[in-house]
Amino acid sequence: MNSDPKVAILLSTFNGATFLSAQLDSILAQTYVNFVIVIRDDGSSDPTPELISRYKDSHPDQIHVVSTDKNNLGASGSFSSLIDYVLENKFTLGLENAYMMFCDQDDIWFENKIEKQLEAILAAEQGSGESPVPVLVHSDLEVVSQENELIADSFISYQGLEIERNQFANMVISNLVTGCTAIINEALARRATPVSKHAIMHDWWLALVAAAFGRVVFLNQPLVYYRQHASNTIGAKEFIKPEPGSRSFWQRLFARKPNEHLFEVARQAREFRQRFGSELSFRENLGLRISGCMSVRIGIIQRIFYRIARRF
Numbered sequence: 001m002n003s004d005p006k007v008a009i010l011l012s013t014f015n016g017a018t019f020l021s022a023q024l025d026s027i028l029a030q031t032y033v034n035f036v037i038v039i040r041d042d043g044s045s046d047p048t049p050e051l052i053s054r055y056k057d058s059h060p061d062q063i064h065v066v067s068t069d070k071n072n073l074g075a076s077g078s079f080s081s082l083i084d085y086v087l088e089n090k091f092t093l094g095l096e097n098a099y100m101m102f103c104d105q106d107d108i109w110f111e112n113k114i115e116k117q118l119e120a121i122l123a124a125e126q127g128s129g130e131s132p133v134p135v136l137v138h139s140d141l142e143v144v145s146q147e148n149e150l151i152a153d154s155f156i157s158y159q160g161l162e163i164e165r166n167q168f169a170n171m172v173i174s175n176l177v178t179g180c181t182a183i184i185n186e187a188l189a190r191r192a193t194p195v196s197k198h199a200i201m202h203d204w205w206l207a208l209v210a211a212a213f214g215r216v217v218f219l220n221q222p223l224v225y226y227r228q229h230a231s232n233t234i235g236a237k238e239f240i241k242p243e244p245g246s247r248s249f250w251q252r253l254f255a256r257k258p259n260e261h262l263f264e265v266a267r268q269a270r271e272f273r274q275r276f277g278s279e280l281s282f283r284e285n286l287g288l289r290i291s292g293c294m295s296v297r298i299g300i301i302q303r304i305f306y307r308i309a310r311r312f
Contacts, residue, residue: 002096002097003122004034005034005095005096005097005099005118005122006034006035006036006093006094006095006096006099007032007034007035007036007099007100007101007114007118007183008035008036008038008086008090008093008095008098008099008100008101009027009035009036009037009038009100009101009102009103009114010038010040010079010082010083010086010100010101010102010103011023011037011038011039011040011082011103011104011105012039012040012041012042012075012078012079012082012105013039013040013041013042013044013048013052013105014041014042014043014044014048014072014075014078014105015044015045015046015048016044016046016048016105016106017044017046017047017048017051018106019105019106019107019227020048020051020052020105020106021051021055022108023103023104023105023106023107023108023109024037024055026108026109026110026111027103027109028059028062029111030109030111030112030113030114030115031111031112031114031115032112032114032115032118035062035114036061036062036063036064036093036094036095037062037063037064037103038064038066038082038085038086038093039052039056039063039064039065039066040065040066040068040078040081040082040085041065041068041070042068042071042072042073042074042075042078043068043070043071043072048105052065053065064093066082066085075201075202076195076199076200076201076202077197079102079179079202079203080193080194080195080199080202083100083189083192083193083195083202084193084194086098086100086189087186087189087190087193090186097185097186098185098186098189099118099121099183099184099185099186100183100184100186100189101114101117101182101183102179102180102181102182102183102202102203103180104179104180106227107141107180107224107225107226107227108144108148108224108225108227109223109224109225110222110223110224110225112223113139113223113224116139116219116221116223117137117139117183117219117223118183120137120183120217120219121135121137121183121184121185121217124137124215124217125185131187132185132186132187133187133213133214133215134184134185134187134188134191134192134209134210134213134214134215135184135185135187135188135210135214135215135217136177136182136183136184136188136206136207136210136214136215136216136217137182137183137184137217137218137219138176138177138178138181138182138183138216138217138218138219139181139218139219139220139221139222139223139224140154140155140156140181140218140219140220140221140222140223141154141155141156141178141180141181141222141223141224141225141226142154142155142222142224142225142226143155143158143226143228144225144226144227144228145227145228146227146228148225148227151228153222154222155178155222155226161176162174162176163176163218163220166211166216166218167211168208168211168212168284168287169283169284169287169309169312170310171204171207171208171211171216172208172265172269172272172287172288172291172309173265173269173291173306173309173310174310175200175201175203175204175207176207176218177203177204177206177207177216178203178224178226179201179202179203180224180226181223181224182203182206184206184210187214188206188209188210188214191209191213191214192205192206192209196268196271196272196275198267198268198270198271199268199271200264200265200268204268205268205272208272209276212276212279212280212284213279257299258296258297258298258299258302259299259302259303262294262302262303262306263294263295263297263302265291265294266291266292266293266294266295267295269288269291269292269294270288270292270295272288273285273288273289273292286312287309287312290305290308290309290312291305291309293305294306294309
């Protein structure tokens with residue numbers, strides 16, 4: 001096994017000129033230097049394409065720009081397109097094995113991010129023979145302000161994520177993987193593609209495939225400064241656990257209005273079962289069926305199925 005493989009860093013940009021330079025500089029300053037940044041712009045109308053072009057001119061061996069027709073695919077669609085592109089062009093990009101990392105345009109990487117995560121994914125592949133199992137490695141993040149001032153030293157704690165609930169049944173209803181922290185191996189990329197158009201996000205779909213057929217590894221240390229600002233696609237929100245006796249707890253449980261996010265989770269679960277159901281256990285299929293029932297448009301029934309799925 002090559003202990004010094006070239007890594008593809010997938011970067012999708014969209015109107016990101018304000019913060020993009022800081023992110024690119026943090027990647028170019030990594031302790032591990034055998035990488036290529038594969039950039040796809042998702043139809044920016046600000047100076048982002050010109051900024052990318054300048055970086056490409058000054059770092060021609062480390063930056064590869066994907067030609068596009070300027071279509072806007074959205075974050076998930078654009079990253080999914082990049083995964084397909086790397087698989088189709090791995091030898092042109094100089095990749096022996098297509099290890100891929102995902103990069104958001106407005107964050108800043110710790111200088112040892114590639115080194116730490118590559119070490120972890122190579123270790124996770126050990127013992128799996130000539131055909132490695134699908135592996136995804138992700139990490140914690142530090143949450144910072146637009147001015148890069150510390151908000152929280154752990155994104156996981158700040159969001160109230162139960163990182164130990166990383167088994168497949170739990171992953172179906174709750175994504176614990178923050179895409180901008182993830183590295184995947186080629187086995188996972190080929191197993192998961194094409195990423196379903198019904199996937200809520202590419203990182204969630206990849207996490208599901210890794211949990212079902214391989215390994216999800218969490219590094220309990222921050223390796224990314226997650227920049228919180230007004231234009232975040234998703235953003236970080238501090239988690240405040242509701243008390244069982246509180247009004248908000250019961251309001252959510254018995255709400256008449258269905259939760260649109262749970263409807264999307266149900267649709268994703270049904271799609272995953274349709275794609276992979278024949279390869280999954282009876283219990284895994286049952287969990288997907290229960291989660292799929294959250295597509296009901298009656299709020300209280302939808303939440304009952306959610307409670308059942310969460311305890312599954």
